[in-house]
Amino acid sequence: MDTLLSLRVFTTVAELRSFTDTAERFGLSAAMTSKHVQHIEARVGARLLNRTSRSVSLTEAGTLYLAAVRPLLEGLDEAEARLSQATHSPRGTLRISLPVWMASPGFAKLFAAYRRAFPQVILDLDLSGKPVSLVDDGFDLALRVTTTPDEGLIARRIGEISFQLVASPSLLESLGNPMTIDQLTGAPFLAYTPVAAQGRIPLGQGRELHLKPVMQSANETLLHLAACEGAGIAIMPDILVRDDLRAGRLQRLLEEIAPQTIPLYALYADRSYLPAKVRSLLDFLAGPHGIATIRG
Numbered sequence: 052m053d054t055l056l057s058l059r060v061f062t063t064v065a066e067l068r069s070f071t072d073t074a075e076r077f078g079l080s081a082a083m084t085s086k087h088v089q090h091i092e093a094r095v096g097a098r099l100l101n102r103t104s105r106s107v108s109l110t111e112a113g114t115l116y117l118a119a120v121r122p123l124l125e126g127l128d129e130a131e132a133r134l135s136q137a138t139h140s141p142r143g144t145l146r147i148s149l150p151v152w153m154a155s156p157g158f159a160k161l162f163a164a165y166r167r168a169f170p171q172v173i174l175d176l177d178l179s180g181k182p183v184s185l186v187d188d189g190f191d192l193a194l195r196v197t198t199t200p201d202e203g204l205i206a207r208r209i210g211e212i213s214f215q216l217v218a219s220p221s222l223l224e225s226l227g228n229p230m231t232i233d234q235l236t237g238a239p240f241l242a243y244t245p246v247a248a249q250g251r252i253p254l255g256q257g258r259e260l261h262l263k264p265v266m267q268s269a270n271e272t273l274l275h276l277a278a279c280e281g282a283g284i285a286i287m288p289d290i291l292v293r294d295d296l297r298a299g300r301l302q303r304l305l306e307e308i309a310p311q312t313i314p315l316y317a318l319y320a321d322r323s324y325l326p327a328k329v330r331s332l333l334d335f336l337a338g339p340h341g342i343a344t345i346r347g
Contacts, residue, residue, distance in 0.1 A: 058120055254311075
């Protein structure tokens with residue numbers, strides 16, 4: 052028999068002092084209600100209830116047992132209520148693994164807007180740049196720019212990120228202000244390893260630019276700063292270098308060629324019983340007030 056149900060039946064009989072009323076509350080027959088109580092008595096090896104045709108009362112053992120199990124059942128009910136609330140109403144701490152370059156004004160505004168919409172959610176944002184296991188490391192989800200999301204995870208495409216080929220004016224001047232693919236071939240390259248580790252950059256229509264890696268890292272912030280210092284050409288998220296382009300610290304190269312656009316995925320371990328805090332962020336990022344607002 053279902054021992055948990057039997058415990059609930061026993062405590063209800065003890066409180067109502069009635070098998071009949073308990074049976075009606077649980078939608079059980081009187082005989083089945085009695086069997087549930089007998090199941091608990093058999094487990095503990097003691098008679099818990101005195102039964103007569105007119106009344107039901109607790110034995111001494113029943114009084115002790117009821118005092119022990121009632122707080123446990125109440126705690127279980129409270130835990131289930133909290134879990135149900137967390138499943139339907141966004142609340143709690145949401146742990147997210149992000150690429151380093153998302154430490155930018157655009158994403159700061161985006162997460163601030165999410166917090167205004169869902170004030171009961173606390174965002175715990177990890178931008179260490181280290182590979183993480185969502186399950187083992189306790190993350191709710193990860194945001195990744197990739198063309199090949201991890202097959203072992205659920206991947207929801209929430210937008211696209213444009214990458215621009217950029218360089219400082221001082222570097223371009225030292226290279227003779229190259230303007231074409233041929234003129235740029237072999238130029239020093241700051242290789243962002245997740246996108247173009249080998250210095251080979253696809254440009255569409257079968258074209259490819261070959262640069263010479265002189266520095267490589269998965270840390271976009273370092274490469275971004277190095278590009279501003281004239282250390283090499285870099286391919287950077289448009290969101291990250293937008294202000295530098297406006298200020299003239301960096302220049303866009305091969306402007307006539309469409310920038311490389313890579314999908315942005317939200318990755319999470321399991322879609323069953325997806326907490327409201329996770330679901331709310333996924334919908335927010337993919338919606339009209341999400342990624343689309345910082346791409347323009």
